[in-house]
Amino acid sequence: MAHKSGDFSNSVSNSEASNFAAMMKKLISGRKLIVASNRGALNFSEDSSGKLVARRDTSRSSELFEPLSDEPISWITGAVSAADRNAADTQADDLGIIRNDVLPDDWNVRFVSLPRRVHHKFYNVICNPLLWFLLHRSWSPTFTPNIGKQEHDAWERGYRVVNQSFADRISDSADGSQIALICRDYQLMLVPGMVRKRHPDSLIHFSFETP
Template structure:
């Protein structure tokens, strides 16, 4: 998932040679409220956290991820970035409920997933033109603008701090079956199931 360019000696660049900004739907940490209402963290499940965690041992990684729980959204509204790993940072992007439904449930999961798995032909017979256009504009484009703004802000932070501009990373498109936002009758969103729980 993370493409790191080797340096001249053929090894991965160290953090003083390069910095990496990684953008994904889910991040390396899940945030949740405990019984007392305090925000707690646990390592996120799934493979998306493994490769960047390894990359963070050799370079600074700024990870920008969706806030996937009520606790995560609370953090996203309170902090620009937080420490992550040995020398990295994590920035959470809060996706408004009005954009989350068309992004995750109308575009990424039922449409983009098929396209990325070479099953786009399955969609042609479903007559989705109007649904695709609406979910593209109100969900996918809107959410990706939020992530793009966070990336620009992170790059500006590097420039302001006097450090070099970070290199780019891969973006998770949000089409994972375990996408962080799930529909809930109460508010349209619910916390993702805990990893391993």
């Protein structure tokens, strides 16, 4: 598979990337590196004919991993679009790894693809209108959420379900190895604890990507 390098000139400096890579290689020595995020290194769209087109994510948070392009990385990421869900159904091998020709050879991606009603509760009831505003300190007298039965249901049947599905995928990807898990952002706040219960010796780093 082709390896297309990212452009650090506008987002991540070479020194920042090098320092990150050196730190990561030291920390993950002897461990299997897994990165979990709602949006990951790979996404799909459809061209005018309806054919799936794989694209490598070029956001700053993904470009930080560019210096690790020669290291094996297992990405666990959400199927956030209809095209992603289509790819999860049609482009995955027997292990759930999504076939593509845009990521480094040693990187693999597994999608977490759930029913749309579950994703709606997860994203449109909990993540977007509640957690995003909380973490960006954007609540005000003109926007004060009413947390009621709908939100409690969405937490249990949406947010927790999605996070448990990510934790399950991570455990499957670990395949008995000691792991170093990088878990990213507010969509997956429950994942580290869920993974820790199954893999108590894991090295786990969680970060918020909010101001």
